[in-house]
Amino acid sequence: MKRQNLRTVSLILCIFSYLLVGAAVFDALESEAESGRRRLLEQKRGELRRKYRFSADDYRELERLVLQAEPHRAGGQWKFAGSFYFAITVITTIGYGHAAPGTDAGKIFCMFYAVLGIPLTLVMFQSLGERMNTVVRLLLKKIKKCLGMKKTNVSMENMVLVGFLSCMGTLCVGAAAFSYFEGWTFFHAYYYCFITLTTIGFGDFVALQKNEALQKKPPYVAFSFMYILVGLTVIGAFLNLVVLRFLTMNSEDERRDAEERASLKRNRDAIFLPIEDRTSQMNLIPLIVPSLCTCLCYRPRLCGSPVPSHPETLSCHTNPVYYNSISYKIDEVSLSTRDPTGVSSPGSTLSSNSPRCREHHRLRRKSI
């Protein structure tokens, strides 16, 4: 079975099992508590009904009234500040639902707004996240230099650790701030920040919904908006570092397979060609040339070692996120190109006794 299909099928099975496990655990954790709450609520409703003797219609009317009035508790949800808050929850796909367009015109605009806004936001956060990672990488390198460490390379592990700590830090800062402003417990505020920054946005906890905060507390409103946007950037940076490469895996394999098919085809053709044409072709089998240039451009440290031929080795270079994570190494290594031993010099990796055709010979040897 093709690697890409196998991976996709395993992922689907994985997700379904994950959903089944999740459903079982949520059932076990919540189901009983829910029945308890339900009984309590029915009992209270019974008491109030007996006390005031509602008609069934009046009670239904009262329910509708309370539910519709709920969004208005925060004051005007659709004045400019509220609308800005709503717009953020749309393009980031948080979608608390604390306010939802009530008019059909609002619903239509919301859909058009999301169609352009969501991809734009996605690209913006990934772009900003990547910039953040680049800055962090440079800072870490400088810190390592200042500390006089021998190895100043910033490894992927370093970056992932910093990313993880930044995410935790962002959540904790938010939890502290919102527990102070909203009067929630630290745990509930942390849960709110987590559910917001993962863009799940249940809406069971929503900031700026008390005491007409949207109108009366502009600094807190500004802080909340900035927190959401900065928080999403930090999460975006972490995703850019850890998850983004996995999103392009299948495309990667597709490209590699097509490349291999093409080169095999070329090999087959070469067998039926006259010797002169054959040499010209065999020197240029794409399986070799990319490995050569990959070695030269993206893995200077490996240039002393034989050119990798395993597809995995090729694939990892063609992932831009991988490039990003190693690009900073190239500067250092380029300094060593004058190295007379030629161990770390792309130039001298292909050196032979004769200066002319040295690379030609090397390629021939590999291509056979």
Place this chain on the structure above:
Amino acid sequence: MKRQNLRTVSLILCIFSYLLVGAAVFDALESEAESGRRRLLEQKRGELRRKYRFSADDYRELERLVLQAEPHRAGGQWKFAGSFYFAITVITTIGYGHAAPGTDAGKIFCMFYAVLGIPLTLVMFQSLGERMNTVVRLLLKKIKKCLGMKKTNVSMENMVLVGFLSCMGTLCVGAAAFSYFEGWTFFHAYYYCFITLTTIGFGDFVALQKNEALQKKPPYVAFSFMYILVGLTVIGAFLNLVVLRFLTMNSEDERRDAEERASLKRNRDAIFLPIEDRTSQMNLIPLIVPSLCTCLCYRPRLCGSPVPSHPETLSCHTNPVYYNSISYKIDEVSLSTRDPTGVSSPGSTLSSNSPRCREHHRLRRKSI
């Protein structure tokens, strides 16, 4: 200013302006209707208060009661089917909020569940989306062949059009189904499907919340779950086609810049090197070799034309999503590698009069 920084700054400005415009429009569309609804609700509340003479405390109690009872209207939200529904809304980040964990244990598990589940789901939908695109591409190619069209290549425009139509189709099918099952208008059902499949999930319209559907209508429950998962795959396929490449732009540029810095450094070094070493280095300038192998492997159609040297030309090949969109072309072109003119043959593009060192000379000529 560095291209990546410029792009990121423009994206940030773009998003902020987009938010401002959105806020202004939502304010204009919703603000007045909101005030109207508010007045009406206060009037109704006044009538009921006068009729039943609630004490202020009792009314607050009644409000709390109705709000807390609302999730229970759908029957048990946390039995297995409901928990499965909730688990889907967590890992897909839809997060309607029709049900949210009430216990602290549930909240904690929900957070851990999302941390692993969201990236896994993201990767699964992208992987599945890419597979869908590959199948669609092959189908389109076969259809074009069956129709006896001269050009059987499936262009990016073809794919985007098919992707767009699939998304619209999915939304319309969902709108028809949910308007039938939930008794919503087609427009409201379409709005529900859109808000669900974009993972915004306000929760103002939520399927399976009437007449204890979760317990009493298993086929409808299964349909709803499958609709959400299949719908998200279709959207994922479209994003894989259109948006994914933009997520890796900065990483791309970073890689290219590092590559150029390294090659320039190598050039500089070469000037101070003895002539023999210099030739060995100049043959191997990464700006040339990758363009050469890129040309050979990924742009066979261009092999007759001069090797591209503009960074943009390099960059477009190093984007895996780009590979994916062109990989299928390689099979066709590899058939033409025997072409004696060598115009479309990667092998013969570099042929010269002398069979030995022909590619060495070619590289030399390009590198100077």
